[in-house]
Amino acid sequence: MADTTRLFVLRERPKGALDARTLELTTRPRPSPAAGEALVRTRWLSIDPTNRTWMDPVDGYLPALELGEPMRGIGTGEVIASETDALPVGAHVSGMLGFAEHAIVRPEEVTRLGPHDDPKLAVGPLGxxxxxxxxxxxxxxxxxxxxxxxxxxxxxxxxxxxxxxxxxxxxxxxxxxxxxxxxxxxxxxxxxxxxxxxxxxxxxxxxxxxxxxxxxxxxxxxxxxxxxxxxxxxxxxxxxxxxxxxxxxxxxxxxxxxxxxxxxxxxxxxxxxxxxDYLPRLEEARSAIGPWLEDGTLRFAWHEVDGLAKAPEALGLLFSGEHEGKVVVKVAEASR
Ligand SMILES: NC(=O)c1ccc[n+]([C@@H]2O[C@H](COP(=O)([O-])OP(=O)(O)OC[C@H]3O[C@@H](n4cnc5c(N)ncnc54)[C@H](OP(=O)(O)O)[C@@H]3O)[C@@H](O)[C@H]2O)c1
Incomplete structure (x- = not known):
């Protein structure tokens, strides 16, 4: 099992709310990075209302997902194999890692987190x-x-x-x-x-x-x-x-x-x-918000769901409102 990975693909376009047929969890051989790429192990998957909009058949601000295509999703994770000096093993990144345990990324597709950046905050108030x-x-x-x-x-x-x-x-x-x-x-x-x-x-x-x-x-x-x-x-x-x-x-x-x-x-x-449009200026938001989080004058609540398999269920929570705080899926345990 060690050389496999699991990911969700879009199986059926939802008519209304997503249901059990919308996303299918598949197991595949774990990919290896080619030259210029890195393999990232997803740690936190952000569950966002916009995930639902990507399932529609028409292009939005991003192209519509094709049926059978891996489900897109924002996440943070750790580089576990690398063929690029820009993303060494052990580096933490955020970006479109997908509803997946592993992702192959190129340096220009992700943001590298600093050594003191909390990967969870990077899909929330500092992301x-x-x-x-x-x-x-x-x-x-x-x-x-x-x-x-x-x-x-x-x-x-x-x-x-x-x-x-x-x-x-x-x-x-x-x-x-x-x-x-x-x-x-x-x-x-x-x-x-x-x-x-x-x-x-x-x-x-x-x-x-x-x-x-x-x-x-x-x-x-x-x-x-x-x-x-x-x-x-x-x-x-x-x-x-x-x-x-x-x-x-x-x-x-x-x-x-x-x-x-x-x-x-x-x-x-x-x-x-x-x-x-503002992500290139993320640091401005972080430097305004970071001190408020640190001194406790800005509160942020989390709703944590355990395990990639529950990601579709987690997405449903945003529409029922049955969550208190930012919905995230913990895909893997911390290494830091
Ligand atoms: N423009 C952008 O770049 C951008 C970026 C991020 C997010 N967004 C948008 O920001 C909004 C909030 O996203 P979020 O990630 O922070 O999610 P969230 O607010 O944590 O969760 C969604 C909330 O929407 C409410 N809701 C669900 N169905 C509703 C309905 N039919 N009528 C009224 N309220 C309903 C529920 O709250 P109640 O229990 O109070 O009903 C639910 O908790 C979404 O529309 C998202 O697409 C936009």
């Missing part, structure tokens, strides 16, 4: 999640102290960071979440100024109550009815940061906002962004 929150908020949302920021999926990986960074920048922050436990965490542990249980409360009334002067920035992780409700209550000069639309990722025909005319009335802006 693409932190960069999404930091650049999306500061460069797309552009908050000013005193403004009111509404964040959807605020108890999730990205939302919880956005909410806390906005607080640090002097904003009033309202978060939405889908369970009592998540709402309590937002209020008690993160100290948000208001929380809305979007499954229980009427959205229009709840937003108006928490943001009587309107919403200056709406951070959208979900789309759907929440986006419409937020658009209807934008303040003059409001900004809608389109980060994601998870409520639409399983839909055959995603539904757009009906309340978009409020953008005109309120001279407001709605803008999408992709963290990929």
């Amino acid at each position: 693409h999640i932190g960069a999404t929150a930091w650049f999306g908020l500061t460069e797309v949302g552009r908050p000013e102290a005193g403004e009111t920021v509404l964040v959807s999926a605020a108890a999730g990986a990205t939302g919880s960071m956005v909410a806390q960074i906005a607080k640090k920048l002097g904003c009033r922050v309202i978060g939405t979440a889908g369970s009592d436990a998540k709402c309590a965490w937002l209020q008690d542990a993160l100290g948000l100024d208001g929380v809305i249980h979007y499954r229980k409360e009427a959205l229009d009334g709840a937003i108006a109550r928490h943001a009587p002067d309107g919403v200056d920035i709406y951070w959208d992780n979900v789309g759907g009815p929440l986006l419409d409700a937020a658009l209807a209550q934008l303040a003059l000069g409001g900004r809608v940061v389109l980060c994601g639309g998870i409520s639409q990722y399983n839909a055959e025909r995603p539904v757009g906002p009906a309340a978009y005319l409020h953008l005109i009335r309120q001279r407001a802006r709605m803008e999408g962004f992709l963290v990929l």
